[in-house]
Amino acid sequence: MNLENYFISQFHSKRIGDDGAVLGSFVYSKDAFFEDVHFNLKWINHYQIAQKSMLANISDAVAMNAKPKYALLSVAMPRNITKDQMRDLARGFKETAKKFNIEIIGGDTISNIKLDITITIISQTTKPLLRSGLKKGYLLAYTGKLGRSQKDFLKLRNLGKINAKSKFVNIQLRDKFVQKSSRYLSSGMDISDGLFSDLDKLASINKLGFRFFKKISKRVACSGEEYEMLVAFDKRFKKSMQRRAMQTRTPLNIFACSARVGYTNRCKAHHF
Template sequence: MNLENYFISQFKSANIGDDGAFIDGMVYSKDAFFENIHFKTSWMSHYQIGYKSIMVNISDAVAMNATPKYALLSVAMPKDITKSQMRDLAKGFQDACAKYGVDIIGGDTISNIKLDITVTIVSKSNKPLMRKGLKRGDLIAYSGTLGKSAKELKKLMNLGKIHKNSKFVNIFLRDKFIYNNRRFLRVGMDISDGIFSDLQKLSLASGVGFRFYKKIQKRVGCSGEEYEMLFGFDRRFKKTLLRRAKLTKTPINIIAECVRKAYTNRCKSHHFNKN
């Protein structure tokens, strides 16, 4: 068990284990976006930082088939941040929230040695999409393409530059696909820690393993912060989902089927990396 899973295991609640907690028709989710962990200010403008910090949190709502309604922001800012940077940061928050009709209702601001952001999203769902529920024979798929986020991060770490529309900076969510096809999906989650690590979460939740149809390279399987959708469904809906995915221009990649066997994650933990 890695350190993240060990820490989470200390809390005993039936509401822990998904992208958010579903309680009385509402989904509550929260993620951190910290300088020198998730980004560097030399990589992204303050507007881009604010925008992405909201989008990665809305991603959790989308992944659970929930409509985001409200946001609470906690922002720790360095003392040398300028008023112009503050305005850009706030504009990033506001534009991302406006895109999904989210109302910023409060939060907290404190002084810090660097820029650290924590966002809570409150969403509504009549039929949430959970991680538990896979059955043997179900198919596993993901949307879009994987591997670009890690490739672009490596470029930034080597002092290179990436395009302003790079997936690392400007993520694209699959909300229309999820909202339109929830009734055909058994389980789902967003790919934030790499597909190999996130498959482990589905495996543990449902007690199944996977038989892969083709090999996925480790550099692709361990690429985090992709924010594509990982989902499972009854194989009877394969043709239906492939056909309906075209309506929202969502590329679908069917990679495995669920079987009775152990699953081994080939990636190191992103959250407790010793490097």
């Protein structure tokens, strides 16, 4: 058990374990976005930092089949931050929130030695998509193409440049796909820690492993911060899922089925 999972195991709430906590028709989710852990100011500007931190948090609501409504921001800023940088940060938060009709309703700001951001998203749903619900013989699929985020991260770490539309900065959320296909999905989550690591979470919750239809390289499956969807569904719904994917122009990659076998995550933890 890695340190992150060990710490989480110290809390015993039935609401912990999904991308957000469900209370009635509301879903509450929260993520951190810290300098020198998730980003470096040499790589991306303040607008992009705010944009990505908002999108990464909204991704949790999307993964729960919930509509984001409100956001609370906590921003710890270094004393040497300029007013121009503050304006860019605020603009990134506001413009990204506006695209999803999210109202920023408050939060907290403090002085710090570096830029650290935490965001709480409050969303609503009538049918939450949980990580539990996976049964033996169900198909596993992921959306989009994996591996690009890790590739661009390595470029940035070596002080190279990436495309402005790179997934590392400009996350493409799959909200329309989730909404259209929710009736067929048994379980799901967003891919934030890498495919193999997030499969480990599904395996742990559902007490199942996976039989892969094809080999997936570690370079692809260990790439974190992809924010694609990892979903499971009954094989009877395969054609229906493929139609929903086509309707929403979402690449859907069916790669495995669940089985009563062991599963070993071959990726290292990203932030511990």
